[in-house]
Amino acid sequence: MRIITWNINSVRARLDIVEKLIKDYDPDVLCLQETKVQDHMFPEGFFQDLGMPHLAIHGQKSHHGVATAAKQPFDESFKIDWCSKGDARHIAIKLKDGPTVHNFYVPAGGDEPDVEINEKFAHKMQFLDEMTTWSEELDTPTIMVGDLNIAPYEEDVWSHKKLLKVVSHTPVEVDAMMKIKDAHDWQDIMRDFVPKDEKLFSWWSYRAKDWSAADKGRRLDHVWTSPSLKGKAVKMEVLRNVRGWVKPSDHAPVLVDFDL
């Protein structure tokens, strides 16, 4: 079973490359973040025509929004209202005879990494705290994917020293992420395939003139699994070439094959 997670930065603005991704990489489950579309305006017919008619969508106007598209029917889908804000940042599907797949868009957190003066950062930290509690209580095989907006390790960013005070790589965020990880013994699938001392990114800013040559990336997107699924992932690839397609998202898709 192939899962791809991708922060698409507006699904409607990028139908052409979503189609190309599905045709070129043939995912069984496609988890999108930052769809930026209300549910009643979601391009359902587009996914039906591409052979992924089973949809779980959770959107809102302008910002955020997640969607999971599947080739095969799934048992159920559900949302969690993190921080009770009514934001569209999560959707889960329970695969038939398989794990539950949670699709996340964690708050970016604004500019200042200080909960006292930055409400957005406080929101991010509360969101992460709730994810820890949720992880502690999980008792079924689970795959968690999405844009977690944190690059935890030194080689998850282009310059550890330069990004220590930049939101996404600050120690307080990394600590919070490690608390989530420990709460369920989550397996960091991307790092199972690429050692921690090698650079691994999934996002490159639009602002860099030549993003690939400069390579000032961060690993903001993640695929985690329950410990009971240890060894079930057989392939992982950051589809860096997709970041270079026409009118790209600033995130590259992350592909994982599971032998469940």
Add this chain to the structure above:
DNA sequence: ATGACGTTTTTCAAACGA
């Protein structure tokens, strides 16, 4: 080098992203 770029909205400027 705190510059740049891209998407959205009761739009033509501002908010947001990270």
